[in-house]
Amino acid sequence: MDTLSHLAHGFAVAFTHTNLLWCLVGTTLGTAIGVLPGLGPALTIALLLPITYQVAPEASFILFAGIYYGAMYGGSTTSILLNTPGESATIVTALEGNRMARSGRGGAALATSAIGSFVAGTLGTLGVAFLAPTVVKYALKFGPAEYFSLMVLAFITVSAVLGSSSVRGLTSLFVGFVVGMIGVDLQTGQPRFTFGTAELLDGVDVIIVAVGLFAVGETLYMASRRYAGKDEIVPLKGSLYMTAAEWARSWKPWLRGAAIGFPIGAMPAGGAEIPTFLSYAIEKKLSRHKEEFGTVGAIEGVAGPEAANNASAAGVLVPMLTLGLPTSATAAIMLSAFQSYGINPGPLLLTTQANLVWGLIASLFIANVILVVLNLPLIGLWVRLLKIPAPQLYAGILVFATVGTYGISQSPIDLAILYLLGAAGFLMRRFDFPTAPVIIGMILGPLAETQFRRAMTIENGDWTVFFRHPLSLTLLTLAFIGLVGPHIWAWIEHRRRRGPEHVPGDA
Amino acid sequence: MGTSDHQASPPRLALPELLIGVGLLACAGAVAWQTLAIPVSPLYSKVGPTVFPYITMAGMILLSLLLILAAIRGGWQPEEEKETPTDWKAMGLVAAGLVANLVLIQPLGFTAASVIMFVLVCFGFGSRHPLRDALLGLVLALVAYFGFAEALGVNIGAGLIENQLNALIGAPLGGKGG
Numbered sequence: 020m021d022t023l024s025h026l027a028h029g030f031a032v033a034f035t036h037t038n039l040l041w042c043l044v045g046t047t048l049g050t051a052i053g054v055l056p057g058l059g060p061a062l063t064i065a066l067l068l069p070i071t072y073q074v075a076p077e078a079s080f081i082l083f084a085g086i087y088y089g090a091m092y093g094g095s096t097t098s099i100l101l102n103t104p105g106e107s108a109t110i111v112t113a114l115e116g117n118r119m120a121r122s123g124r125g126g127a128a129l130a131t132s133a134i135g136s137f138v139a140g141t142l143g144t145l146g147v148a149f150l151a152p153t154v155v156k157y158a159l160k161f162g163p164a165e166y167f168s169l170m171v172l173a174f175i176t177v178s179a180v181l182g183s184s185s186v187r188g189l190t191s192l193f194v195g196f197v198v199g200m201i202g203v204d205l206q207t208g209q210p211r212f213t214f215g216t217a218e219l220l221d222g223v224d225v226i227i228v229a230v231g232l233f234a235v236g237e238t239l240y241m242a243s244r245r246y247a248g249k250d251e252i253v254p255l256k257g258s259l260y261m262t263a264a265e266w267a268r269s270w271k272p273w274l275r276g277a278a279i280g281f282p283i284g285a286m287p288a289g290g291a292e293i294p295t296f297l298s299y300a301i302e303k304k305l306s307r308h309k310e311e312f313g314t315v316g317a318i319e320g321v322a323g324p325e326a327a328n329n330a331s332a333a334g335v336l337v338p339m340l341t342l343g344l345p346t347s348a349t350a351a352i353m354l355s356a357f358q359s360y361g362i363n364p365g366p367l368l369l370t371t372q373a374n375l376v377w378g379l380i381a382s383l384f385i386a387n388v389i390l391v392v393l394n395l396p397l398i399g400l401w402v403r404l405l406k407i408p409a410p411q412l413y414a415g416i417l418v419f420a421t422v423g424t425y426g427i428s429q430s431p432i433d434l435a436i437l438y439l440l441g442a443a444g445f446l447m448r449r450f451d452f453p454t455a456p457v458i459i460g461m462i463l464g465p466l467a468e469t470q471f472r473r474a475m476t477i478e479n480g481d482w483t484v485f486f487r488h489p490l491s492l493t494l495l496t497l498a499f500i501g502l503v504g505p506h507i508w509a510w511i512e513h514r515r516r517r518g519p520e521h522v523p524g525d526a
Numbered sequence: 527m528g529t530s531d532h533q534a535s536p537p538r539l540a541l542p543e544l545l546i547g548v549g550l551l552a553c554a555g556a557v558a559w560q561t562l563a564i565p566v567s568p569l570y571s572k573v574g575p576t577v578f579p580y581i582t583m584a585g586m587i588l589l590s591l592l593l594i595l596a597a598i599r600g601g602w603q604p605e606e607e608k609e610t611p612t613d614w615k616a617m618g619l620v621a622a623g624l625v626a627n628l629v630l631i632q633p634l635g636f637t638a639a640s641v642i643m644f645v646l647v648c649f650g651f652g653s654r655h656p657l658r659d660a661l662l663g664l665v666l667a668l669v670a671y672f673g674f675a676e677a678l679g680v681n682i683g684a685g686l687i688e689n690q691l692n693a694l695i696g697a698p699l700g701g702k703g704g
Contacts, residue, residue, distance in 0.1 A: 184602065186592045190550060193589060196582045197557055204575040207567070211575060212560045235624070242616040242650055410651035411659065414623075414644040415666050421627060421640060422670045434628050441624070450546060450603065468578045475573035 022149050029377030033385055038081050041074075042382050045082040046389045049089020054097050054401045057237050057416060060090035061348040061458065065229035066423035068352070071359040076375050081382040083353055084336075088140060088386045091329050092394045095132040096401050099125060099321070100253050108291035108331075111299045111324040118316030120253040129398055130261050131269045131318055132325040137391040138270075139277035139326035143333025144383040146281045147340070151369060151376075154341040158366035163474035164484050166342075168494035169287055170467040173344055175498040176288030178456040185502065187452045195460020198223055205465075206472060218432050225355045227424050228461060229348070231437045232454045234420040236444020238413045243449070252405055259395055269322040272302050276326025284334020287344055288501075291331045298327035333383070340376055341366060343466070348455040351462040540601025547593035554586035619650030637687040640667035 032038065052058040064083050071079050091108070098109040099116035112132060119128040161169070178188035201212040202222030213219040261269065279301070280294040302323040303312050311317035338344040343364030345351035357364045362372060369376050394401070424437045447454055478484040485491050561579035596602055623646030630639040644663025645656050653659055671688060 186589055186596065187602070189585070190589045190593065193582055193585050194553075196578075197553070197586075200579060200582070204564075207575045209564050209566075209575045211564055211579065212557070214560065238647070239617055239620055242620040242647075243612045243614075244610060408653070410648040410653035411662060413620075413651055414647035414659070414663065417623070417627075417647055418640045418644060418663070418666055418670055421631070421636070421643070425631060425636065431628060431632060434631065438624050438628065446546065449607065450543065451607070464578075471578070472573045475577075480573060 029381030032378030033381040045085020049086035050093035053090035053093020062233040115320030122315040135326040139330040143330035167470040168491040172498040191456040192460040195457040196464040199461035199464040231440025232444035235441025239445035272323035276323040277330040280327035280330030284331030285337040294327040295324040298323040348458040543597035543601035550590035
């Protein structure tokens with residue numbers, strides 16, 4: 020009941036004219052950048068961070084959340100019509116969705132993905148509303164040692180467990196740590212990693228890092244790969260209204276996708292890749308139209324993963340709002356927006372910033388409604404956006420990247436850092452290093468350090484505290500399993516396969 | 527193709543990956559150097575500002591050694607990445623656009639520098655209509671300058687074009703502004 024009254028209050032906040040307008044702007048902008056290849060929610064929110072100096076926290080978070088949700092909707096349009104997944108979470112949508120579009124059922128694929136996103140997004144947001152107060156109850160009992168161990172677990176899962184290689188993921192994370200430590204140490208006032216320059220005393224702005232890695236790095240990468248393959252837009256054919264048979268084949272995958280996506284997103288591990296792939300595998304197994312998978316495109320293979328993707332995006336908000344623990348690059352940048360307002364994200368957020376949190380959650384429900392309207396009846400508009408030619412698109416991205424970074428400080432040194440980070444981002448993209456852990460490490464690293472030092476100070480420098488508290492020990496053990504487990508598993512598999520004759524087809 | 531026919535041929539050392547590993551090791555060295563430069567007051571001797579830098583440094587050394595090992599064993603690049611030739615000309619033009627922007631933004635102002643960058647980047651990406659691109663870049667830069675910058679309250683370096691336009695806009699709207 021408590022949640023319901025809070026929600027009612029939240030809707031009162033979200034339904035003011037200005038906040039509705041921010042929600043509309045956010046969802047529209049989010050859909051646009053989701054549709055455009057090369058732009059993502061993390062980059063867009065980073066570029067818009069200066070808005071936190073201008074408007075009330077409620078307004079900017081409603082804007083950011085609209086962008087965050089909108090990008091998920093827009094990303095699926097690109098995956099279906101262009102077969103270039105805008106982000107890793109929509110890879111699976113591209114698998115079946117693009118095949119459906121090619122066989123003339125693009126309309127149904129877009130519809131099931133938009134309506135599925137709406138269903139799962141709404142369920143996921145409900146999940147946030149009801150789960151968050153419960154998580155807070157537990158989180159209030161956490162001491163610094165538990166917090167630190169939880170952050171270690173999150174570090175391991177976002178960098179080592181997800182993604183193709185734990186070594187490269189952790190490398191990105193540690194680079195993020197170094198960037199995060201640049202500047203004045205908040206507890207002692209000592210400058211660190213400044214190489215004796217005054218410019219670095221304030222640290223490196225997250226905007227510069229995000230824009231450098233995501234915008235400049237991506238542009239350089241696309242330039243280097245210009246001849247790799249021309250994308251072709253599949254013309255939108257077929258009615259946008261699903262037939263009764265398509266509805267019947269979609270609703271169960273939506274619900275299953277939401278049920279898979281939300282819990283995985285809400286765990287301190289986060290990530291939308293695992294739930295989407297999991298949902299795809301399950302739908303393929305359960306479908307009565309297996310022959311459509313990988314050939315003409317199966318609607319279940321779009322409905323399930325799209326739902327899982329949106330539900331997990333909602334789930335990511337649970338650790339962010341209750342523990343101050345971001346598990347995606349976008350969430351990390353939103354966390355830095357909290358810091359820019361001087362708000363400490365953590366278990367107290369729900370009580371001290373009730374207006375903000377519940378207004379934000381309520382606005383997410385509204386955002387979902389707006390998005391389903393934006394993405395179905397108005398789909399033609401977004402398809403037109405897909406036709407922006409690559410040269411002008413990427414050149415435009417660089418212009419906005421300059422505005423976003425040079426505008427903060429008017430210092431050419433910041434521009435130089437931006438381009439150096441862009442070069443680093445290019446190398447990372449080229450050599451398969453994930454970029455999100457850099458952002459997470461940079462934002463969460465200093466917070467982890469604070470908790471670590473707090474715990475050590477309380478215990479008078481006795482580091483065994485992390486192993487003496489049972490909860491802390493459990494979290495660290497989980498982190499260790501997450502780090503080592505997959506390698507041991509791979510080794511056992513390798514041994515097993517090499518042993519007796521491997522029978523093909525028994526998987 | 528000659529040597530890769532044998533299945534058991536030993537994996538070749540991957541030079542780019544090796545350079546990345548060595549580069550990371552060098553970064554770890556820089557971290558060590560900067561950590562040693564942090565003065566530590568005895569008050570914080572147990573959990574001072576150097577504990578985390580040292581942990582980070584140790585992690586980076588370990589990771590760079592693992593990367594170097596992987597490079598010696600043949601690297602980790604996916605096949606399709608390896609086989610796609612890098613388009614150096616396009617990349618070079620984009621990089622030239624960035625450098626031009628960096629050098630020119632102070633003397634010429636944001637808009638003019640952006641237009642030059644826009645044209646160079648478009649050319650790098652294969653557009654062959656520099657005049658049209660310049661016009662488009664001008665419109666976009668002005669939209670960015672007046673819309674984005676004013677809305678977000680960030681102050682972007684004004685140059686000749688901005689000042690002219692500001693004067694132009696400022697004249698009839700003089701009373702309204704502020």
